[in-house]
Amino acid sequence: ERELSYPIRVDQRPTVDIASPADGLRVVEATPLQVNVRAFDDVGLDSLRLVATHRGQEIYNVLLRQGPYAFTVPLPAFEQGGDNAVSLSVKAIDTYGAMSCTEAGLDRYGAACDPDNHHAEETITLAVIRDEAPVITIAKPLAGSQIMEGERLYVQVNVTDDYALQQVELQVAGLVDGEKALVDTSFPYEFLVEVPYGQAGKDLLLSARATEKR
Numbered sequence: 001e002r003e004l005s006y007p008i009r010v011d012q013r014p015t016v017d018i019a020s021p022a023d024g025l026r027v028v029e030a031t032p033l034q035v036n037v038r039a040f041d042d043v044g045l046d047s048l049r050l051v052a053t054h055r056g057q058e059i060y061n062v063l064l065r066q067g068p069y070a071f072t073v074p075l076p077a078f079e080q081g082g083d084n085a086v087s088l089s090v091k092a093i094d095t096y097g098a099m100s101c102t103e104a105g106l107d108r109y110g111a112a113c114d115p116d117n118h119h120a121e122e123t124i125t126l127a128v129i130r131d132e133a134p135v136i137t138i139a140k141p142l143a144g145s146q147i148m149e150g151e152r153l154y155v156q157v158n159v160t161d162d163y164a165l166q167q168v169e170l171q172v173a174g175l176v177d178g179e180k181a182l183v184d185t186s187f188p189y190e191f192l193v194e195v196p197y198g199q200a201g202k203d204l205l206l207s208a209r210a211t212e213k214r
Contacts, residue, residue, distance in 0.1 A: 011042065011043055011094070011096045011118070012041075012042050013041075013094065013097075013118045013119065013120055014039060014040060014041035014045055014092045014093070014094045014118065014119075014120045015039065015040050015041075015092075015120055016037065016038070016039045016048070016090055016091075016092040016120040016121065016122050017037070017038045017039070017122060018035065018036075018037055018088065018090060018122055018124055019036045019037060019038050020034070020035065020036045021033065021034075021035065021124075021126060022124075023124035023125065023126075024124075024125065024126070024127070025126050025127070026126070026127045026128075026129045027075055027086070027126050027127070027128055027129070028075070028128075028129060028131050028162050028163045029075060029076065029077050029078035029084075029128050029129065029130060029131050030074075030075060030076070030077050030078075030131065031075050031131075031163050032072045032073070032074055032075070033072070033073040033074075033075050033126075034070070034071075034072060035050060035070070035071040035072070035073055035088060036068075036069070036070050036071075037050065037069040037070075037071070037090050038069070039067070039069055039090075039092045039120070041092075041094040041095075043094060043095055043096065044094060044095045045066075045067075045092055045093070045094055045095070046065070046093050046094060046095050046097065047063055047064065047065050047092070047093055048063070048064050048069050048090060048091070048092045048093075049061070049062070049063045049064075049090065049091050049092075050062055050064075050069075050071045050073075050088065050089070050090050051088075051089045051090075051091075052073045052086055052087065052088050052089075053086070053087045053089070054076050054083075054085070054086050054087075055082075055083050059073075059074070059076060059086075060073045060074065069090075073086075073088070075128055076128060078128055078129060078130040078131070084127060084128040084129070085125050085126065085127060085128070086125070086126045086127075086128055087123060087124070087125050087126075088123065088124050088125075088126065089121065089122070089123040090121065090122050090123075091119055091120070091121045092119065092120045092121075093118060093119050093120075094118045096118050097118025097119060129162075131162065131163065131212075132161075132162050133212075134159055134160065134161035134165060134210040134212060135159065135160050135161075136157060136158070136159045136168070136208055136209070136210045137157070137158045137159075138155065138156075138157055138158075138206055138208050139156045139157065139158045140154060140155060140156040141153065141154070141155065147195055148195070149195050149196065149197050149198065149199040149200045150195060150196075150197050151195050152192045152193065152194060152195070153192070153193040153194075153195050153204070154190070154191075154192060155170055155190065155191040155192075155193060155206060156188070156189070156190050156191075157170065157184075157189040157190075157191070157208045157210075158189075159189060159210045161210070161212060163212060163213065164212070164213040165187075165210055165211070165212060165213055166185070166211040166212060166213040166214070167183050167184065167185045167210075167211050168183070168184050168185075168189040168208060168209070168210050168211075169181060169182070169183050169208065169209045169210075169211070170182045170183075170184075170191045170193075170206065170207075170208050171206070171207045171208070171209070172193050172204060172205075172206060173204070173205040173206075173207070174202055174203055174204045174205050175196065175199065175204065176196055176198050176199050176202060177196050180193065
């Protein structure tokens, strides 16, 4: 005969962490919020649920059985003078907790479940703010700059927005061969304008417009 002994370690409860967004972050109204959650267990995770609440009501409730634990939460509209806080709560349960505990709070042997039911939870609160219009500036060239006809005019547009941009449009008026419209959909927002021969003595008017992503 041969006898072997194997020490059995206690199964630990899982750990969970909302990696992004950060607690207390200001988020723009009526936009999709990307939420990324890190979760780990020494044996295995059964599921992870994210619940978003606004003014005491659920606005999002999704359960994932496997990673990556990434969610897209639709944010509510901003209300002047109202409660504009959104609460995000995540709850992870490991395989032991899922198999050993029933809704009645008893394990398979009829005894009370572990005190924590092998759950892990975290909650953060975000502040919903009003969506603001983008801010746009033609950085180059400076007003009153000169360029030789037949050359290429380099135009750089600086834009900031509280959420995201769809595109930046540059209108070039005063060209002898007709007005032009150029579009750039990614940062940096840069344009090259062909200055035709015969343009000398006729000023160019540059105007830029930014459109938010919606």
